[in-house]
Amino acid sequence: MRIPILKLNNLLLVSIQIELDDQSALQLQEDLLEKIHQTSAGGVVIDLTSLDMIDSFIAKVLGDIVSMSGLMGSKVVLTGIQPAVAITLVELGIYLNDANTAIDLEKGIEILGKSGVQ
Amino acid sequence: MTIKSNIPIISEWDIVAARQAGREAAKKMNFGTVDQARITTAISELARNIFLYAMPGNIIVEEIHENNKYGLKITAADQGPGIENIKLALEDGYTTSGGLGAGVPGVKRLMDEFSIDSEVGRGTVVVAVKWL
Numbered sequence: 001m002r003i004p005i006l007k008l009n010n011l012l013l014v015s016i017q018i019e020l021d022d023q024s025a026l027q028l029q030e031d032l033l034e035k036i037h038q039t040s041a042g043g044v045v046i047d048l049t050s051l052d053m054i055d056s057f058i059a060k061v062l063g064d065i066v067s068m069s070g071l072m073g074s075k076v077v078l079t080g081i082q083p084a085v086a087i088t089l090v091e092l093g094i095y096l097n098d099a100n101t102a103i104d105l106e107k108g109i110e111i112l113g114k115s116g117v118q
Numbered sequence: 119m120t121i122k123s124n125i126p127i128i129s130e131w132d133i134v135a136a137r138q139a140g141r142e143a144a145k146k147m148n149f150g151t152v153d154q155a156r157i158t159t160a161i162s163e164l165a166r167n168i169f170l171y172a173m174p175g176n177i178i179v180e181e182i183h184e185n186n187k188y189g190l191k192i193t194a195a196d197q198g199p200g201i202e203n204i205k206l207a208l209e210d211g212y213t214t215s216g217g218l219g220a221g222v223p224g225v226k227r228l229m230d231e232f233s234i235d236s237e238v239g240r241g242t243v244v245v246a247v248k249w250l
């Protein structure tokens with residue numbers, strides 16, 4: 001399943017609304033990098049509010065998306081990580097230290113705005 | 119009726135199927151949201167390990183009742199290559215596939231009980247329990 005990527009001014013917005021299988025996660029990675037390239041978007045917000053679990057594979061893909069977008073010059077903010085998901089990620093030993101995060105999509109857009117991306 | 123489902127892991131999509139079976143079982147047994155996430159995450163890790171290293175195999179999710187306690191038991195069984203060094207596989211960050219190496223040690227921390235039985239050339243059985 002293909003996850004839609006929306007463009008808002010100089011930003012790309014992704015809201016993951018499906019049960020994330022491995023293929024869809026990898027497809028998102030590819031589509032997003034391509035879209036950053038096409039649009040020269042300075043920032044990306046990935047909203048994870050609907051995910052009730054993130055395992056080590058999905059976490060790795062998300063971390064890779066953050067690093068790869070960074071290399072291209074686009075800043076990623078992960079938003080809306082649920083309490084239960086934060087707890088299980090840390091119990092798995094995964095901290096996503098390199099990722100910018102925000103409590104919700106709105107705050108994510110705000111963070112990017114403050115760093116000059118809007 | 120007690121819950122029991124057996125999900126064969128024969129393709130990548132079965133990782134999602136196993137996860138969904140676990141989520142459903144955890145909800146039916148009234149686990150809290152954090153334990154639900156722990157259970158689905160643990161199942162996802164174990165199912166992916168079967169998919170990556172030892173396909174085909176099975177994930178069995180079942181309700182258990184012992185000494186007045188209720189729990190959810192996950193069994194991940196395969197007849198794959200087995201794990202040569204279990205101690206190493208239990209270390210954070212150990213991976214032979216470029217993963218995060220968080221699966222096996224992570225499942226141990228996420229669940230209340232954990233055991234792993236593996237024999238090279240014969241396969242691996244991981245059993246993990248979360249008590250209600």
Ligand SMILES: Nc1ncnc2c1ncn2[C@@H]1O[C@H](COP(=O)(O)OP(=O)(O)O)[C@@H](O)[C@H]1O
Pocket residue numbers: 056163167168171172196198199200201207212213214215216217218219220221222223242
């Ligand atoms: N069912 C299995 N059969 C054979 N080897 C396995 C199995 N599960 C795990 N392993 C081995 O243990 C290692 C650690 O697994 P894990 O902690 O899940 O990390 P990762 O999957 O990211 O490598 C794997 O890289 C693999 O070599």
Ligand SMILES: [Mg+2]
Pocket residue numbers: 163166167217220221222
């Ligand atoms: Mg693994």
